[in-house]
Amino acid sequence: MTASHFLVTNMANHVVSRAVPPSLSAKIVGSFAYLTVRDRLPTILTKAVDTIHRNKNKFFEEHGEEGVQAEKRAISLLSKLRNELQTDKPVLALTDDMVDTDMWNQYLQRQHALMEENECPSWFKSPWLYVECYMYRRIQESLRLNPPICDFDVFREAKMQSFFESQQAIIAICTYLQGLNKNIDELSETHLLDQFQKLLQVALWGNKCDLSISAGQDNSQKSSPVDSLESLKPFILVDDSNMVWSILMNNKRPGGAEKLQVDIVLDNAGFELITDLVLADFLVSSGLASKIHFHGKSMPWFVSDTTREDFEWTIKQTLAANHKWMSKSGAQWQRYLKDGTWFYHDHPFWTLPHEFCDMAANAPDLYSTLQKSDLIFFKGDLNYRKLTGDRDWEHTVPFEKALRGFQPAPLCSLRTLKANVQVGLQPGQGENLTASEPNWMTSGKYAVIQYCRPQREQ
Numbered sequence: 513m514t515a516s517h518f519l520v521t522n523m524a525n526h527v528v529s530r531a532v533p534p535s536l537s538a539k540i541v542g543s544f545a546y547l548t549v550r551d552r553l554p555t556i557l558t559k560a561v562d563t564i565h566r567n568k569n570k571f572f573e574e575h576g577e578e579g580v581q582a583e584k585r586a587i588s589l590l591s592k593l594r595n596e597l598q599t600d601k602p603v604l605a606l607t608d609d610m611v612d613t614d615m616w617n618q619y620l621q622r623q624h625a626l627m628e629e630n631e632c633p634s635w636f637k638s639p640w641l642y643v644e645c646y647m648y649r650r651i652q653e654s655l656r657l658n659p660p661i662c663d664f665d666v667f668r669e670a671k672m673q674s675f676f677e678s679q680q681a682i683i684a685i686c687t688y689l690q691g692l693n694k695n696i697d698e699l700s701e702t703h704l705l706d707q708f709q710k711l712l713q714v715a716l717w718g719n720k721c722d723l724s725i726s727a728g729q730d731n732s733q734k735s736s737p738v739d740s741l742e743s744l745k746p747f748i749l750v751d752d753s754n755m756v757w758s759i760l761m762n763n764k765r766p767g768g769a770e771k772l773q774v775d776i777v778l779d780n781a782g783f784e785l786i787t788d789l790v791l792a793d794f795l796v797s798s799g800l801a802s803k804i805h806f807h808g809k810s811m812p813w814f815v816s817d818t819t820r821e822d823f824e825w826t827i828k829q830t831l832a833a834n835h836k837w838m839s840k841s842g843a844q845w846q847r848y849l850k851d852g853t854w855f856y857h858d859h860p861f862w863t864l865p866h867e868f869c870d871m872a873a874n875a876p877d878l879y880s881t882l883q884k885s886d887l888i889f890f891k892g893d894l895n896y897r898k899l900t901g902d903r904d905w906e907h908t909v910p911f912e913k914a915l916r917g918f919q920p921a922p923l924c925s926l927r928t929l930k931a932n933v934q935v936g937l938q939p940g941q942g943e944n945l946t947a948s949e950p951n952w953m954t955s956g957k958y959a960v961i962q963y964c965r966p967q968r969e970q
């Protein structure tokens with residue numbers, strides 16, 4: 513490489529590195545990240561300790577004295593974790609032997625290399641995305657290190673409660689779906705688009721129901737979701753649903769893609785998961801898609817995120833419901849899973865701390881799987897933070913730029929805003945919102961339907 517070439521390349525890298533803003537971090541006192549790490553994460557840890565303690569008798573009944581000893585050890589590990597967090601101790605390497613342990617410890621080394629000479633990764637100095645994901649992985653470690661309670665899900669009760677308390681809304685949306693499916697073949701394209709937008713918005717607002725932002729407080733869905741869509745429209749800051757529709761319509765038009773595959777990267781269990789299953793059912797029953805691939809988490813995550821157990825339990829619960837249209841929906845969903853119309857995956861990458869622009873390098877198998885998709889929906893706020901790298905972007909930066917090369921397929925984020933990162937807005941839109949509602953990025957009141965199509969296809 514000639515000197516001038518080296519200089520140009522270096523400058524280009526410098527320009528690129530300068531163009532990527534810093535990660536959100538709790539080192540900014542008073543920031544949402546700071547308040548999350550200082551207040552909300554310790555609360556979540558305390559609730560986890562309480563949940564394990566409340567199950568002490570269950571552990572004894574199932575495992576005898578060994579179960580009680582394991583309960584004690586898990587609680588002491590979680591209490592130690594809470595103290596490390598609250599006193600900004602260094603982030604520690606993981607000591608369990610899971611499939612992702614090495615990836616986590618390599619990431620820790622990578623974070624260390626980015627710090628100043630005499631500094632090391634810690635809760636209030638490292639990127640918020642990293643330490644928050646790390647906390648949930650340490651909760652997993654505190655159980656994995658203590659057989660026989662290794663598989664205990666500290667968040668399971670909260671996820672089930674959220675499902676049971678949203679029954680009215682779940683009945684309403686299943687009834688709506690079955691009514692739609694009855695004459696779906698007679699719907700004109702205009703009516704089909706109208707129904708698609710309705711169910712897309714139901715899935716979008718289903719994301720309000722997340723137990724991490726509420727630190728486990730009640731977030732059940734009380735009223736019928738379809739009735740409130742009109743009143744919620746002004747709070748959708750970006751609505752690219754028409755661009756998403758054009759991808760789906762390709763499949764319907766003569767000569768369109770025969771087998772249109774849609775992937776849904778899931779977020780929360782409970783009511784939100786039902787809205788995702790309803791959307792997926794509609795996409796198949798309308799003929800807009802022929803295969804749906806769901807992607808869940810391989811361990812309990814961010815309190816309410818969907819695991820394989822949650823996914824299977826939710827479908828079984830819906831099937832077993834003593835409500836005709838819920839039960840009919842659950843039966844259909846079970847059939848889709850059995851006959852290969854629907855698939856469920858839980859790649860370990862979704863519970864690593866990486867920004868999605870690192871996926872191709874760190875999980876090439878997952879990236880190439882996603883490249884087979886015709887359209888990928890990313891549900892929720894944490895996925896949006898990883899899509900954009902949880903960085904302090906200007907609000908008018910194009911979504912595609914914030915993705916920094918992560919474009920396995922056309923993708924659409926369905927996200928209610930619960931963290932202070934938002935790109936792809938019009939000039940002045942962010943400033944106007946800040947003037948009228950300073951916490952517009954973290955209240956969960958606003959949302960985006962934000963789409964990006966890979967460069968090569970434009």
Ligand SMILES: O=P(O)(O)OC[C@@]1(O)O[C@H](CO)[C@@H](O)[C@@H]1O
Binds near residue numbers: 723891897930
């Ligand atoms: O991904 P979700 O369920 O929509 O939200 C996850 C979340 O509640 O957790 C973090 C705050 O602790 C933020 O990313 C966001 O507020």
Ligand SMILES: [Mn+2]
Binds near residue numbers: 780814816817892894
């Ligand atoms: Mn979540």
